[in-house]
Amino acid sequence: MTAVLAQTVGSVYPAYLRCLDEADENGAIDLALALLDGGVPADTVLLSLVAPAQAQVGEWWQRNEWSVAQEHAATHISERVVAAVGATVRPRPTRSRIVVACLDGEWHALPPRLVAEVLRLDGWDVTFLGASVPSAHLVSYLHRHDPRAVLLACALPMRLPQAFRAIEACRRTDVPVLVGGRGFGSDGRWARRLGVPFAGDARAASALLSAPLPSALPPALVDDTEYPALLAARVELIDLVLDRLDLSRYSPAQVDATVADLGYIVDSLAAAVYVDDGSLFAEFVSWLGEVLASRGVPLHTVGLTFDVMAERLRDFPRAHNILRANSGYSPTA
Structure with a gap:
């Protein structure tokens, strides 16, 4: 069954990319909802259609085949697709509250939003705070709502020092911290340097949250000037x-x-x-x-x-x- 579903998503994938290329928002949404109507699970639509397509968009921009404007348009369409899938499949939360947020100055919000939606589909009561959340405001929110954990996203390794300051600020609220995103390395090695658990994707994040959360480790940072x-x-x-x-x-x-x-x-x-x-x-x-x-x-x-x-x-x-x-x-x- 899994192979059949993967083939179904794969057959739609080229048409979905064309929708992004042509800025066809309605067409992209129709394709995603048709998959849902055909029995494809919502998390598969998000992780096997939307996520890889967005990665392809990034590669086109990197190779100068797409302009920044085209990339922004495609990202907006993908965000609308995620919203449409989320509005169609509305599971009631059966598990604890989780907060997902981007670091202050981090504007790559679509990947963590995908994580938030998949966690919601898995029964978690998810609050997604969006792009560029100032640490002071995030800490205040954690104090007020006392979630089971906060997931912080970082897309760029150059922002690791800022990430560590945000991690330390969140830890002082006694809310466990998980991190994800390419900024921590594809294998999470820089998360380990910062002493924080790493989730490589949405399903890994849900698995970590379902188990007893690991204790924070001391960061392996060089103490100098x-x-x-x-x-x-x-x-x-x-x-x-x-x-x-x-x-x-x-x-x-x-x-x-x-x-x-x-x-x-x-x-x-x-x-x-x-x-x-x-x-x-x-x-x-x-x-x-x-x-x-x-x-x-x-x-x-x-x-x-x-x-x-x-x-x-x-x-x-x-x-x-x-x-x-x-x-x-x-x-x-």
């Missing part, structure tokens, strides 16, 4: 690289994009230092290289950027070593 000092040097590092780049042929929009990219580089480097894991920065560099190559940005600027920053950060041993380890980066390496 390199991370805050690196943050303090952020603007200086960006300016040093800009001084070395030939920006004469850049449009104002290209200059703005370059400044943003340099900021992402510093933030990812700082996060790698924070969790003491150079693989975090290496993964970011690989992703950045693919994005820049798809947009026709000369990749030699990446190596130049690392060399300039490494020279400035000679007194920052971990940051310096991470940069030097990636200074010979090329998209074919």
Whole structure:
């Protein structure tokens, strides 16, 4: 039966992608509801249709095949599909209250919303607080409602330091904390560095919640001053690289994009230092290289950027070593 249902969803998947491509909201909703009418469970529709389609949208954007506007339109349609599925299948909660939220500054709300909906389908009484919830407001909410647990989502590893501060704030309410999202690593390794349980997907989250919740572990973080000092040097590092780049042929929009990219580089480097894991920065560099190559940005600027920053950060041993380890980066390496 599972194989038959998977085949059913698979047969609809190309048509669903076309709906996203053509910004056909009604068509996408009709396809999802038709699957429900045909006996496909709602969680299968969400996890085997909506989720992989959204991942494909992200890949199209990364390869510069879709614009930001197209990606936003597709995300909105997927959110409408999730809402339609949720309105059609309305199970009454039989289990404890769970809060699902995105970190402050985290705007990738669709993946945690999918988790929230699947948990609701599994009987949990779920409150989804949406994108970018300030920690102080989240803590106040937890104090007021005292849920069984709070699930925090993080999509970008560069935001791990902020994630840890939010985790610690939630722990002080005595509400157990679980985390999920690509920001913690596909295998949750950076969640383990922060001493917090990790759920790789919605079903894993429900399984963790159904069992006695694990106790918080002490974070495996290096206690030194390199991370805050690196943050303090952020603007200086960006300016040093800009001084070395030939920006004469850049449009104002290209200059703005370059400044943003340099900021992402510093933030990812700082996060790698924070969790003491150079693989975090290496993964970011690989992703950045693919994005820049798809947009026709000369990749030699990446190596130049690392060399300039490494020279400035000679007194920052971990940051310096991470940069030097990636200074010979090329998209074919």
